[in-house]
Amino acid sequence: MFENLTNRFEGILRNIRGKGRLGADEVEEVLREIRVALLDADVHLGVVRTLQDRIRERALGEELSGVLNPGQQVVRIVLEELTGILGGATMPITFASKPPTVVLLAGLQGSGKTTASAKLALWFKAKGRNPLLVGADLARPAAVEQLRTLAERIDVPVFSQPGDPVSVAAAGLVEARRLGRDVLICDTAGRLAIDDHLMAEVARIAGVLEPHYTFFVLDAMTGQDAVNVAGAFHQRLELDAVVLTKLDGDARGGAALSVSQVVGRPIAFASTGEALEDLEPFHPGRLASRILGMGDIETLIEKAEEAFEAEQAEAAAARMLEGTFTLDDFLEQLRQIRSMGPVGDVMQMVPGMGQQVRDVEAELDEHRINRIEGIIHSMTPDERTDPDVIDGSRRARIAAGSGTQVSEVSRLVRQFREMRTVMKQMGGSGSKGRGRGPKRGRKGKRQGGGGRTTPRGPVKVPKEGLALPGLGGDDRVGGLDPGVFGRGPPRSQG
Amino acid sequence: MSLRTRLGSAREALGTRLADVRGRDEVDAATWDKLEEALILADVGVATSTALLARVRERAGADGVSDGADVVDLLKAEIIGRLDGVDRSLSERSSPSVWLFVGVNGVGKTTTIGRLGHLRVSAGRSVVFAAGDTYRAAAVDQLVLWAGRAGATVVRGAEGADPSSVVFDAIEHAAAQGADLVLADTAGRVHTRRNLMDELAKVRRVAEKGAGSVTETLLVLDATTGQNGLVQARQFTEAADVTGLVLTKLDGSARGGIVLAVEGELGIPVKFVGVGEGLDDLVPFDPGDFVEALFEMGE
Structure with missing residues (x-):
């Protein structure tokens, strides 16, 4: 089900994937596509408009994460908005303290x-209840x-009698009490929302039954009219929830979304097949996910995140080799390393590590990384890109800003500069190294909000082994073996 | 009561939008937006609405139309133009002719058979109902009740019997009795169920093997159906070679605009519309009435 809408969003995704930014014009373009997709899915025009406004606001207002491409980010927003309409969790069904629990369907x-x-009777039965079905549909022949x-197949008693539906409902309630049935489910005749006479009748049925749950039964294939109908029923009956039927077809179920939005009630159950067992409590997230094809999109987003990490690392590496590696790049790589767990553990996994590991390990602790982070954050964008501009007065300012010593600032800048020189030479000499490593820990990529100032972006991917700058705690070590922080250290944790 | 009167009460929202358009003495972007919204709210669908409006725009430009009311008239004319000149008769060739009724669950197949049977009996035909819905509980009972009202006879099989054989028997029975027409009910089925669609294709094939021949396969479509109606029409046509549509429940607030897409894209004509709950509430589809009812109210 909902495959078509899924395809649609994937189409949109393809169209805007690869664009670096999402400007106002692009947001409008995407919104137009979303509009068509939602309308094709039978989401009501008014609901589509509300959704568009919310999505526009968020898409324009939200900072681009850099992790997802803008298109994916928009899809995520759409998904969240759809889920928001449908409400959070599966609707819980509780039982009346004084049985029977009365359920009315209209x-x-x-x-x-x-x-x-x-x-529903079968569902309640499976919960250990003893339902009574009341047949108050006296209009349709043979209803x-x-x-x-049907009741015979599931061994549930039925109460009905000729006459008028309101008396049948009233007598049914008496019968349920007499038989000690703890759930009463009342079927009613189908009626048009615009039929005042019949709408008044069903309201009278509700009046005598005082149902604990009034369910509006909605065909998943319904079009734009669904909200009018549900609205009219809601006005008369104060609906508690929707039971969505015929969801085993390929209808995209936008009507359910619309009704949920307009009436402000959740979808309690969904019928997904012809067999009597094919009724299940409805999972709101699932409909939204299905509308957007979340399964696929999750995979896509995941891949995007992985690709982003690789891209980011590659970009930094390329800058490194060009000698344009910045302190922001440096900081980011530090964070990624940190996100993988204790530094010592990571390094133990890197083959060929010698004495250096133990030397560095002593220094490269959380504490030190935090200090480095503080120092870099206290620098201006210019200083991060080109540390050569950092003179004595700037050093003093940075030290004061980061709560460190001027000597620490000097040391970091010197090490960074040396490292960059080494890197540049490496890049120039075309030294061979490890190839692509396994992917990096996922957490690392979301950071950077703390003040990245130098641009990042796709850069040609160098195939040579890459490395991080040295982090030696003293001047003795100008830089670590380029292999130590190669861009593909093994993953120590998910 | 005319279709227009029957459809009246449900048309306010749509009508209001068009009244807005009519009231303007200029035609601008808002005009086209409102027209598009009106069509979409009627379940015409984005693609068909866009195509219709593109054509109307063209004509408005060519004719130098600058008045809202004239644009609405152009739109009506465009829709009627597309619906006009189509053969909407129900074919009876051989004796007995077989009309097969197909569709998803709950669209009103059995009811439609009852009413159409009544129409044909009133026209002097002898009619047999084939109770081919052997799945839905009490569907046969429902059909028997309708047969009583309509003055038709019913041929039924055992519950759970093969619908093909029930339909075949009914045709043989009708031939033996010299009946003119067999109206064959089938179980509602969701068109994505491969096995059920195969079953339907078999009913269609088997119905040709006996004394009669299938002259109509009518897809019954509920007017509340949204964009999925087009998919349904496509799938049922593939399985059972649909020759026409019966649009039911047009007396509610739903507008049934999806039939414009079905006719436009698949060339399947709407033949009858259901406009109420009574025995006589099934009438031949009239494009002019349909479009007027779609657009006139609330203005």
Whole structure:
């Protein structure tokens, strides 16, 4: 189900993937596509408009994460908005302290009330309850017969009698109490929302039953009219939830979303097949996910994140080799290393590590990385890009800003400069190294909000082994073996 | 009561939008937006709405139309133009002719058979109902009740019997009795169920093997159906070679605009519309009435 909408969003994704930024024009373009997709899915025009506004606001206001491409980011926003409409969790069904728990079903002709009644009865039965079905659909020929036949299959008693539906409901309630049935499910005739007479009748049925749950039965294939109908029923009956039927087709179910939004009630159950067992509590997240094809999108987003990490590392590496590696790059790589867990553990996994590891390990602790971070954050963008501009007065300012000593600032700058020189030479000499390493820990990539100032972006991918600058605690070590912080250290944790 | 009157009460929202357009003495972007919204709210769908409006725009430009009311008239004319000149009759050739009724669950197949049977009996035909819905509980009982009202006879099989054989028997029975027409009910099925669609294709094939021949396969479509209606029409056509549509429940607030897409894209004509709950509430589809009812109210 919902495959078409899924395809649609994937199409949109393809179209805007690869664009570096999402400007106002692009947001509008995407919104137009989203509009068509949602309308094709039978989401109501008014609901589409509300969604568009919210998505626009968020898409324009939200900082681009850099992790997802803008298109994916928009899809994520759309998904969140859809889920928001549907509410959070599965609707809990509780039981009346004074039985029976009364459930009333209402809706248009052919929406599937009778079948849904029997399915609900089976669901309650499976919960250990003893339901009674009340057949108050006296309008459709053989509707009560249909209910009796279905009830027989699941061994649930049916109460009905000729006459008028309101008396049947009232008598049904008496019967449920007499028989000690703890759940009463009342099937009613399908009726048009604009039929005042019949709408008043179902309101009277509700009046005598005082249902704990009034369910609006909605065909998943319904179009734009769904909200009018649900609204009219809600006005008369104060609906508690929606039972969504015929969800086993390929209808995209936008009507359910619309009804949920307009009436402000959740979808309690969904019918997903012809068998009487095919009724399940509805998972709101699932409909939103299905509308957007979340399964696929999750994978896509995951891949994007991985690609981003690789890209980011490659970009930094390329800058490194060009000698344009900045202190921001440096900081980011430090963070990534940190995100992988204790530095010692990571380094133990790097083959060929000698004495240096133990030397560095002593210095490269959380504390030190925090100090380095503080120092770099206290620098201006210019200083991060080109540390050569850092003179005595700037050093003093940076030290004061980061709560460190001027000597620490000097040392970091000197080490960084030396390291960059080494890197540049390496790049120039085309030294061979390790190839692509396994992917980096996932957490590292989201950082950078703390003040990255130098641009990042796709840079040609060098195939040579890459390295981080040295982090030796003293002047003795100008830089570590380029292999130590190669861009592909093994992953120590997910 | 005319279709227009019957459809009246449900048309306010749509009508209001068009009244807005009519009231303006200039035609601008807002005009086209409102027209598009009106069409979409009627379930015409984005693609068909866009195509319709593009054509209307063209004509408005060519004719130098600058008045809102004239644009609405152009739109009506465009839709009617697309619906006009189509053969919407129900074909009866051989004796007995077989009309097969197909569709998803709950669209009103059985009810439609009852009413159409009543129409044909009133026209002097002898009609047999084939109770081919052997799945839905009490569907046969429902059909028997309708047969009583319509004055038709029913041929039924055992519950759970093969629908093909029930339909075949009904045709043989009708031939033996010299009946003119067999209206064959089938179980509602969601068009994505491969096995059920195969079953339907088999019913269609088997119905040709006996004394009669299938002259109509009617897809019954609920007017509340949204964009999925187009998919349904496509799938049922593939399985059972649909020759026409019956649009039911047009007396509610739903507008049934999806049939414009179905006719436009698949060339399947709407033949009858259901406009109420009574025995007589099934009427031949009239494009002019349909479009007027779609657009007139609330203005």
